[in-house]
Amino acid sequence: MSASQERSLPTAERAVPDLDLARRLVREQFPQWAELSLRTVEPQGWDNRTFRLGSDLSVRIPSAPGYDAQVEKEHRWLPVLAEMLPLPIPKPVAKGAPGPLFDGPWSVYGWHPGQTLNRAGAGEADLAAVAVGLGEFLTALRAAPARDAPQPGTHNGSRGAEFTVYADEAIPALAGLAPAMREVGERCVRRATESSWTDAPVWLHGDIAPGNLLLSEGRLSAVIDFGCAAVGDPACDLVAAWTTFDRETRPLFVRAAGLDQDTWHRAQGWAAWKAAITLAGVDSTPEARSLAEQTLAELAENFAQEA
Numbered sequence: 001m002s003a004s005q006e007r008s009l010p011t012a013e014r015a016v017p018d019l020d021l022a023r024r025l026v027r028e029q030f031p032q033w034a035e036l037s038l039r040t041v042e043p044q045g046w047d048n049r050t051f052r053l054g055s056d057l058s059v060r061i062p063s064a065p066g067y068d069a070q071v072e073k074e075h076r077w078l079p080v081l082a083e084m085l086p087l088p089i090p091k092p093v094a095k096g097a098p099g100p101l102f103d104g105p106w107s108v109y110g111w112h113p114g115q116t117l118n119r120a121g122a123g124e125a126d127l128a129a130v131a132v133g134l135g136e137f138l139t140a141l142r143a144a145p146a147r148d149a150p151q152p153g154t155h156n157g158s159r160g161a162e163f164t165v166y167a168d169e170a171i172p173a174l175a176g177l178a179p180a181m182r183e184v185g186e187r188c189v190r191r192a193t194e195s196s197w198t199d200a201p202v203w204l205h206g207d208i209a210p211g212n213l214l215l216s217e218g219r220l221s222a223v224i225d226f227g228c229a230a231v232g233d234p235a236c237d238l239v240a241a242w243t244t245f246d247r248e249t250r251p252l253f254v255r256a257a258g259l260d261q262d263t264w265h266r267a268q269g270w271a272a273w274k275a276a277i278t279l280a281g282v283d284s285t286p287e288a289r290s291l292a293e294q295t296l297a298e299l300a301e302n303f304a305q306e307a
Contacts, residue, residue: 014103017049017061021102026059029096030108033057043211047227052111057093061106069155070227071095071105077149078226081203084144087137088112088222112222114214117244126218131249133220134213135256138237142202149203149231159206160232163192163266166273173276181279181293184300185272192269195262197233204234210244234259238267239274242298243291250298268302271295 015021019040027034036054044050047067051059062068075092082089096106117125152161167189174185205212206228214222238257241250241264254264275292278284284292 014062014064016063017102017106019051022049022051022059022061024101025061025096025106026053026108028099028101030094033108045211045225048225053108054111056111058109058111059106060109061102062104065104066154067227068104071107073150073155073229074107074226077229081141081144081226081229085137085140085223087133087220090224090226112214112224114216114221116211117213117215118210120215120218124218125215127245127249128252129219130213130215131245131253132256134208134223134240134244135253135258137220137223138205138208138234138257141205141237142234144203146201146203146231149201150229151201152230152232156206156228156230159228159236160201160204160230160234162196162233163235163269167193167269170269170273170276173280174272176280177276177296180300181296184296184303185276187303188265188268188272188299192235192266192272195266197235197263197266201231202234203229203231204237205229206236208237208240208244213244233263233266235263235266236270238264239271239295241267242271242295242302243274246298247301268299271299275299 019038023038026036026038033053036057038059039052041050041052041058046063047070048060048062053059062071074090075095078090078092082091090112091110092107093110094108096102096108098104115124117130150156152158158165170189171186174182174189177185205223205226207225208223212223212225213220214224238259241253245253272295275295278288278292
């Protein structure tokens with residue numbers, strides 16, 4: 001998640017975890033790894049700071065107390081989900097405890113090799129293969145047992161909840177955009193509020209973004225960062241149709257991911273909301289703004305195809 005985009009997670013004051021803190025925490029709680037190299041992972045996420053520990057491990061530290069609940073959730077559920085999924089996901093190795101150096105929990109994970117999709121150069125990613133692989137991954141994720149799994153809430157920014165949770169924020173954010181972009185966004189948001197997920201809650205990742213998709217030889221090789229995972233309406237996971245894929249590869253993702261037309265309409269609302277608050281955010285990066293504008297352009301193209 002980016003700094004400009006998340007509204008629902010609490011962000012009480014906490015010094016941003018840095019490399020020095022990560023090194024001291026490892027030395028204090030896991031001395032067996034104290035001599036391993038440690039370096040900052042770039043680019044960093046918003047809700048956690050990640051550091052590579054040696055060649056096979058990573059350290060992940062929540063950036064604010066509101067994200068602490070994600071630690072226990074991931075340690076509880078990622079091993080369960082890993083057995084059900086066709087691609088690797090983060091593997092918890094050890095859980096750090098709150099203490100004098102840091103007032104919350106933190107984690108050590110296995111390290112997944114690969115390049116994130118957003119860092120792949122032109123022609124390095126086989127987007128057709130990624131589209132099919134991601135759709136199949138999300139289909140398998142939805143089929144995982146959901147009994148006693150976490151419901152949407154503050155721990156995941158309400159991903160998987162009714163889209164109306166975000167609709168009231170999307171419309172004001174769209175108001176400041178150019179007329180063409182505003183019209184597309186408002187149409188997406190209005191249509192997204194016309195339906196709800198009526199089946200039993202299913203697992204969702206909650207943050208299917210190019211920075212959370214790892215590639216090997218151009219193909220999807222792992223999906224990372226399950227901090228926003230929960231069970232509920234999976235529509236938010238489908239935004240990749242417009243944030244990641246184009247007119248040639250989008251149909252491949254749609255077919256592989258399945259689901260009904262109403263769910264795809266809600267997904268368009270999620271995509272429009274994300275683009276709108278990114279463009280309205282004062283701290284959005286140029287890269288994030290460019291992606292948001294491209295997302296709205298892809299949504300506009302979808303509507304043109306429907307006409």
